Amino acid sequence: MMIHYDIIIVGGGAAGFFTAINIAENNPKLKIAILERGKEVLSKVRVSGGGRCNVTHACFIPNDLVKFYPRGEKELKGPFHQFCSGDTIEWFSNHGVELKIEDDGRMFPISDSSQTIIECFLTATKNLKIDVLTGQSVQSIYASETSEATYWKLDTNHESFKCGKLIMTTGSNPKIWEMLENLGHSIIPPVPSLFTFNIKDTRIKDLMGVSAVAAVKVKDSKLNASGPLLITHWGMSGPGILRLSAWGARDLAAKNYQFTLQVNWLNDMDFESVSDALKAIKGENAKKLVSKFCPFEFPKRLWESLLTAAGITTEKWADVSKKQLNDLTNQLTNGQFQVNGKSTFKEEFVTAGGIDLKEINFKTMESKLLKNLYFAGEILNIDAITGGFNFQNAWTGGFILANAIANES
Template sequence: MSSLNIIVIGGGAAGFFGAITAAETFPNATVTILEKNRTVLNKVRISGGGRCNVTHACFDNRKLVKYYPRGEKPLRSLLSQFDAASTVDWFERRGVKLKTEADGRMFPATNTSETIVDCLLNTARQLGIQVRTSCGVAALRRNGSSRWSVELLTNETLIADRVLIATGGYPQLMSYSWLPEQTEPLLSPVPSLFTFNTPDSYLLPLAGVSVPDAKVYVLETKQEQRGPVLITHWGFSGPAILRLSAWAARELADAHYRFTLRINWTPDLNDNSLRSKLQDFRQQNGRKQVVSQNPFGLPSRLWQAFAVEAGISDLQRWADLPAKLLNRLAERIINSQFQVSGKTTFKDEFVTCGGISLDGLNQQTLESKAQPGLFFAGEVLDVDGITGGFNFQNAWTTGFIAGLAIGNKASSLQPSSAS
C-alpha cells in the first residue's frame, strides 16, 4: 500500500496534537498542517495571559466532565483514552514540566506559553510534519471513492487520503460552508464564556471591586452559578458570571443577550436568616452608622453603594433605621437585580457553543459516519468547557484520539447512506 497522505486543517492545539499523534502512530504517512493565518498556535500563545493554561489538575474523569456545559457524555468515553494525567505525562516526556496553581489550573513551570508552542513545533519538525501557513481552505470535496480534494483560497488543490478538521469554533453558521455536502449534523454556533454588560447599573463606579462568593441567576430560567463575582466598568465578570454564560449560552443567545441578572451577595443566607442577622446587628450596634458598619464582610464600597441605593443617609444610625429602609437594604443584598443588555467576550479566549455534533461521528475515533476518512477534533466539535484549562484538555484529548485512528483502514471508504 502506498504511503497515506494526511492533511490536518487548522494549526491550533487540536490540529498539532492530531498531526503529531498521526505521524508517531503511522510513521510512513505524510502529514501536512494547513493554517489560514500567517502564524500557528495563536490561541496557545495568548491563553492564560500568555502563560498557557495547559489543563486542569482534575484526575478523576467523572468530575472532570462536569466542567463541560456541552459534551459531558461523549467526553466520558473519550477521556478514558487520553485524560488530564495523560496530558501531563505527554508534555513531561518531552521535557516540559507543568505546575499546579491553587485553583487547579496547570501551566508550564517556565510560566510562558512559548514553552508549549516550542514543544509542539519542535516535535512536529522532528517528525517531518509539513506546516503551511496562509493556506485557507475554500472547499473540501470527495475525489473519487476514497480520497479528498482540498481546494485552497490560493486556487491550489491538494489531494489527501484522510483529513482531520481542527479549525476551532466558528462564530457563524455560514463559516462552515466549505465543508463537504452530506456532512455531519451541525449545531448553530453561539458564543460561550462572556461577561455581562449592564450600562444602567449603579455599581459601575465600583469597577475592580470583587466578592469571593456570590450566587448569580438568570431570571425566568433555571440557570444559576455560585462563585467569585467581579464588578467591571461595563457590568459583571468573574468565574461565576463566566460559568453562568457558558451553561446558559443558548438561552441567552435566544434572548439576544437581554435579560435580568439576579445576584445574592450572601449566598449562605436566605431571606429570613439575612433579615434576622440584620436585626441582631442593629440591636448590638445601634449607635453606629449604617454605611460604616456591615455585618457580612462585604467590600466597604459595595456596602456603601447598597446603603445609598436603599436611601440610607451617611449619618443614619442603626438604631434609628426605619423598617422600610432596612427592608430595602436587605433586598439589595440578597436580591440585587440588573438589566443585562449585551455581552463582552472574555479577553481573547473566544469559545463557541455549537459546531459539529458528536452524534454524527464514531465516538471512539472521531471519524465521520457519513464521510469515512474525515475526522474532527477540538473546538470545531460541539464540546466546550469553562475557563481553567478545560478547553485545551478537549483539544489534546480529541486531537490525540483522531490522530491515533486516522491512519487505520476504514471499515468502508465509500460514504455511508447516513446523512
Template sequence: MSLTIAVIGGGAAGFFGAITAVETFPDATVTILEKTRTVLNKVRISGGGRCNVTHACFDHRQLVKHYPRGEKALRPLLTQFDAAATVRWFEQKGVQLKTEADGRMFPTTNTSDTIVDCLLTTARRLGITIRTSCGVSTVQPTETGWQLDLLTGETLYADRVLVATGGYPQRPSYDWLPEQTEELVAPVPSLFTFNVPDSYLLPLAGVSVPDAGVSVTGTKQQQRGPLLVTHWGFSGPAALRLSAWAARDLAAVDYRFTLRINWVPTLSENDLRTTLQTFRQQHGRKQVSSQNPFGLPSRLWIALALESGIEESQRWADLPAKLFNRLIERLTNSQFQVVGKSTFKDEFVTCGGIQPGGLHPQTLESKAQPGLFFAGEVLDVDGITGGFNFQNAWTTGYVAGRHIGL
C-alpha cells in the same frame, strides 16, 4: 507509499492531532494548514498569557460535568486520553505543570510560550509541515481520498483529513465542508461577560467578590463563584460559567435579560436577617456604611446601602424597618438589566458545531464520510473556563490522531 494526512487548523487540537498521528504512524506525511499568519494563537493568549493547559480533575465522571455541551461524547474519549495523560505528555516533552488553588494547571514558567514552543518543536522534530496563510476553500472526497482547494489557488490531495478549525461564529462559515457532513448545531458564543450600561456599580470597576450567586430570571440557570465588577458590567468566573451554561437561552433573547445577584449566597434570607439584626444591636451607634458583617468590599457595601436609600451618615440604631428590608433585598436579590455581551478574549469559545453523534464515538471519524475526522472546538463540545476547553482539544486531537491512519 506513505499515508498523506492534511490537518486543517493550526490550533491546539490541530497540532495535537498532527503530532499524535506521526507518533502513531511514523511513515505518514502530515501537513498542518492554517489560514492565519500564525499558529497556536489561542494558546498564546489563554490564561492571561500563561496558558491554562488543563484542570486537575482526574476523575472522568467529575471532569465531564464541567462541559455544558458534549459530556456524553467526551466521557468515552477520556478513557483514551484524560487530564492525567495530558500532564504526563507534557512532562515527557520537558514541560512541568503546576496546579493552582482553584485546580487550574499552568506551565511552571508562567508563560504560554513554553506550551507553544513545545508543540512547535515537537511538530518540527517529527517532520510535520506547517503552512500558514493557507486557508481551505473546499474539501471534496475523491475515489482514493480527498481534494482540498486552497484560498491560494492551489489544490492538494490527501488520504485522510482532520478538521480542527475551531468554532465559527455563524453557520455559513461551515459551508466549505463537504456535502453530507454530519448535522451541524447552529453556533452561538459561550464564555462572555455581561454589559450593564445603567448599572450603579460601574464606578466600582475592579471590585471583586470571592463568592456570589448569579442567575438569569425566568430560567433555572444559576451559578456561584467569584464575580468581578467591570466598567461595562460584570465578569469573573461566576459570570463566565453562567454565560456558558445559559449560552443558548441568552442567545435566544439577544442577550437582553435580568441578571440577579446574591452577594451573600452562603446565608439563607432568614439567617442573613438574623445576622444583620444582631449586628445592628451590637453596633447601633455606628454608621451603616462604616462596616458590614459579611466581609464585602467596603465600596460595594456603601453602594448597596446607598441604593437601598440609606444615607452615609445613617446609624444602625436609627435605621427604619423599610430601609433595613431594602438592604436585605439588595444583598440577596440585586437585579441588573443586561443589554449585551462582551467577548472574553482569553477564553472565548463557540457553543455549537459538528454533532459528535455523527462520528464514530471511539475514533471521531465521520460515519458518513470515511477518512474525515474532527477534533477540538469545531465539535459541539465546550467547557467552562478553567482549562476544560484545552483538555477537550488535547483529548479529541489525540483520539483522532491515534486512529487517522488505520
C-alpha cells in the same frame, strides 16, 4: 499540480498540532501536513490564559471532568476515560514541559508563558518532519472514492492537495462548517459561549475592580451559577458570570442578551438568614454607624453602595427602620440588574455550536457519515467553561484520533 499526503490536518491551532504530533509519533512513516489559513500558527494558544496558556485543569476524575462541559458532557465521558487531565500532564512532561497547579485548579506551564507550549509543538513537528504550511486557505473539499477507499481532495488559495485521511481542527470557522454541511454534516448554529455582561447601574458605576463571591441567576429561568464576580467598567465579569454565560449560551442568545440578572452578593446565605443577622447586628451595635460596620466578609465600597440603594445614608444601626433593613436584605440577597448586551471575554472567544455530535464516532473521532474524515477540538459542538477545559477537549480528541489511525495502520 496535486500535492499528495497520507494525512492532512486543516487548522494550525492547539487541536491540529497535538493531533499531528501524536499521529506522527505512532506512525513515523506517514507523510503529514498541517494547513493553516493565517500567517501564524497557534495564535489562540499564544493569547490563552492571559498569555500564560491554561493547558488543562486539575480535575482528574473523568466523571467529574465532564460536568464542566455545557455541550459534550455525555459524549466526552468515554474519551476522558482514555485520556484525561493526568495524561495531559504526563504528555507535556514527556515533551519537556512541566505544568503547575494554581489555587483554583487551573494548570499552566511553570514558565508562565504560552511560548513554552508553542515551542514544544513547533519543535516536535520539526523533529517529526510534519509539514506546517501557512497562508493556505481551504476553498473546497471533496471526496474521491475508489472501490477500495475514500480519498480526499482540497483546493486552497495556492495549491491542490490529496490525502488518504482528512482531519478538521479549524475551531469556530463558519466557512469550513458550510463546506462540511455541503458534504452532508449537520451544523448546530454557533452562538458565543464565554462572555461578560453589559450592565449600566448606579450601584456598580464606580466600583470597577471590586469582586465578591456571589450566586447569580437569570430571572424567570433555571439558569444559575456561583463563583467570584468581578465588577468592570462595562458591567460584570469573573468566573461566576462566565460560568452562567457558558451554560446559558443558547438561552441568552435567544433573549438577544437582554435579561434581568439576580445577584446574591452573599452567595449561599438566603433572605431569612441575612435578615436575622442584620436584626441581631442592629441590636448589638446600636450606636455604631451602619456605613462603618459591615457585618459580612464583603468589599467596603460595595457595602456602601448597597446601603445607598437601600436608602441608608448616615444612620446609626439604632436608627435603621424595618423597611430599610428589609430593602438592604433584598439588595444583598436578590439585587436585580438589567443586562443589555455582552462583551467578549478577553481574546478567549469560544462558541457553542459546530458539527452535530450525533454524527461523530467518539471511539475514533471519525465522521459516521464520511469515511476517513476526522474531527478534533472546537469544530465540534463541544465547549466548556473557562479554566483549561476547552484545551483538554482538544488534547483528548487528538489523542483518541491518533490512536484510531495507529490501530488501522
